[in-house]
Amino acid sequence: MHAAAVVDDKLYIAGGSRNGRYISDVKVLDLGSLAWSAVKLNVEPNADKVEDSSTREKLPASSGHSMIKWENKLLLIAGHSKNVSDSVTVRFIDLESHQCGVVETSGKVPVARGGQSVTLFGSKVIMFGGEDRGRRLLNDVHVLDLETMTWNVVETTQTPPAPRFDHTAAVHAQRYLLIFGGCSHSLFFNDLHVLDLETHAAAVVDDKLYIAGGSRNGRYISDVKVLDLGSLAWSAVKLNVEPNADKVEDSSTREKLPASSGHSMIKWENKLLLIAGHSKNVSDSVTVRFIDLESHQCGVVETSGKVPVARGGQSVTLFGSKVIMFGGEDRGRRLLNDVHVLDLETMTWNVVETTQTPPAPRFDHTAAVHAQRYLLIFGGCSHSLFFNDLHVLDLETMEWSQPEIKGDLVTSRAGHAGVTIDENWYIVGGGDNKSGATETLMLNMSKLALSVLTSIKGRDPLASEGLSVCSALVESENILVAFGGYNGKYNNEVFVMRPKPRDSAQPKIFQSPAAAAAAASVTAAYALTKSEKLDFTHLEDSNPKLVQVNSFQRDLSAEINAIREEKKVLESSLAEVKSENSDLMAKIDETKNTYAELSKELQSVQGQLVAERSRCAKLEAQISELQKTLESMPSIEQEVQLLRRQKSALERDMERAAPVQRQSSGGVWRWIGG
Known part of the structure; x- marks a missing residue:
């Protein structure tokens, strides 16, 4: 695929491919005379300063690139060629001198690709999609500032187009980017997608970190807090029950937001969706709740289909206009490893039937x-x-696999949190109920290479289970924001990590001992970076450390504000302690009442024991008499045996005397008869 551009009634054609071979020539068609001519290019005089030996040819044979006119030059962006490069290359052709060379760009340079779309938007170029050197399809959006030649990644919301290449793009009304057609490796598209270039948002909702629910000391929490990542100030969200909540919720679920833990939260359209989780409100199936970010109304979203069993500790991942839920633990503590999909457009649940060996049932992954x-x-x-x-x-195939991970060996963990930036998956915190996981990990999802970014002390608040982490775009840089967790005590500290632009293996972490101190510290850190022009890409420290910026020494007003904020935090903590003390006093009173009742029962039992003791004494006396009787049994048996012998002797004597009597009596009768 070649590139074309019209300049002053002339059509310029650069590169392309034919019969599997890349082409490097530049042709010009005069639209007035319709005559073709060739452009003889010259290598830029100082090309040896801006290009290495592998890219000093006049114009590498290439295909799948894009071309636009900027000032008096043609810019050739991206494309496939025999010159292997990991990132997008921008080349130029001077329309007057016909010199050519490479334009040095900076910032977050996109991965090398071809078949992308490149659209001029004021003094910027918008690049969408394409296919990288590994034939991986893309649907990311990047912007090149032509005045500073700096690349930036655009974080968009809503459902993006499916990954594709060889599509077309155009800008309408200096606001809307239109994407039409294209193809994947097996499909061709005829769809139209529109990106509003004014309203695209970062991963965090309007640069605000929302924290909802959780648990502490075995009790569920129902409040919603917001951390403004610009001013780093905390605020509370006052929720309103949805006006028609009586139509969508029964009496057991009409509270503003049930105290819960183990739930998941995502942003969809202008709402936050809270999915699943454990609470005192007993439900047999997963409940989906919402918080409207504009009106702060909340309620329950009615879902249909094959609604999963209620659970907590599951993972919930946004995938286009769908949510994928895996695993968790149900109310009966039964571990799960099922996969469910919620279509956010129809709010319909479906069960996913997978093949091959799934992960072992688990939660807090x-x-x-x-x-x-x-x-x-x-x-x-x-x-x-x-x-x-x-x-x-x-x-696509719904097949499970367990690939081999390259890189560092890491400890087993649960209760950790993760967030993705481009191809990197950052994993923070977690533990094994004995100790916290001290390593912050980065998994390159394309190469499946796992590395340890930084290590901290075992009792550090960042080495906690149950913390949360998200990404945000601050001053055109991606940062990670971590909050909360438990590692023997409950934490409310905020940690900010800024990976290096070119060396993500050496990040910097800004820590604050409390939310207010975090605000002053991180603000001062960014101010210091901006004023002194510190370049984190040149730091060679292989063991990044936690950096605490002491704002009290820099600005007296910042110190006063920090003290005031800390006072508010302490007052809030004091109120919480007083509330806990009140609960403890109530429990003590209840325990005293229980003790009094138990004392009465004890006295009654003691009286019963006295009566039983008297009865036992009588029984013991009877037992003693019986024992004496039993002891005299041998003499009685001897007497019985003697009597038996006497009886036997008497019976023998009687038997001997019987014949004599019969003889004497028979003689008398004979004498009388005779």
Whole structure:
């Protein structure tokens, strides 16, 4: 595929392919005379300063590139060629001198690709999609500022187009980017997609981190807190019950937001969706709740289909306009490893039937989607085991696999959190109920290479189970924001990690001992970076450390504000302690009442024991008499035997005397008869 551009009634054609071979020539068609001519290109005089030996040819033979006119030059962007490069290359052709060379770009340079679309938008170029050197399809959006030649990644919302290449794009009304057609490796498209270039948002909702629910000291929490990542100030969200909540909720679920834990939260359209989780409200199936980000109304979303059994500790991952839920633990503590999909457009649940060997049933794991095709599951635990394995579900074939992970060996963990930025999956915290996981991990999802970014102390708040992490775009840089967790005590500290732009293996972490101190520290850190022009890409420290910026020494007003905020935090903690003390006093009173009742029962039992003791004494006397009787039994037996012998002797004497009597009596009768 060649590239074309019209300049001053002339059509320029650059590169392309024919019979499987790349072409490097540049042809010009004069639209007035309709005559073709060739452009003889010259290597830029200082090309040896901007290009290495592998890219100093006049114009590499290439295909699948894009071409636009900027000022007095033609810019050739991306494309496939025999010159192997990991990132997108921008080349130029000077329309006057016909010199050519490479334009040096900076920022977040996209991965090398071909078949993308490139559209001029003011002084910027918008690049969408394409196919990388490994034939992986893309649907990412990048912007090149032509004045500074700096690349940036655009984080978009809603459902993007399916990954594709060889499509077309155009900008309408200086606001809308239109994408039409294209193909994947097996499908051709005729769809139209529109990206509003004014309203696209970062991964965090309007640069705000939303924290909803959780648990502490065995009690569920129902509040919603918001951290403004610009000012780093906390605020509470006052929720309103949906006006028609009586139509969609029964009396047991009409509270503003049930206290819950183990739930998952995602952003969809202008709402936050809270999915599943454990609470005191008993339900047999998964409940989906919503919080409207504009009106702060909340309620229950009615879902249909094959609604999954209620659970907590599951993973919930956004995949286009669908949510994929895996695993968890139900109310009966039964571990699960099933896969369910919720269609967010129809709010319909479906069960996914998978093949091959699935992961062992587990909960408190993490999940991520890579390349809009693969669902990755990492870690988690059962009731007796903790895992550090990686499982992959192909969302096209629905086949499970367990690939081999390259790189560092890591400890097993559960209760950790993860977030993806481009091809990297950052995994923070977790533990095994004995100790916290001290390594912050990065998994390159394309290469399946796992590396340890940084290690911290075992009792550090970041080495906690049950923390949350998300990504945000601050001053055109991606940062990670971690909050909360439990590692022997409950934490409310905020941690910010800024991976290096070119060396993500050496990030910097800004820590705050409390939310207010975090605000001052991170703000001062960014101010310091901006004022002194620190370049984190040149730091050579292979063991990144936690950096605490002491704002009290920099600005007296910042110190006062920090103290005031800390005072508010302490007052809030004091109120919470007082509330807990009040609960404890109530429990003590209840215990005293129980003790009094037990004392009365004890006295009654003691009286019964006295009566039983008297009865036992009588029984013991009777037993003693019986024992004496039993002791005299041998003499009685001897007497019985003697009597038996006497009886036997008497019976023998009587038997001897009987014949004599008969003889004497017979003689008398004979005498009388005779």
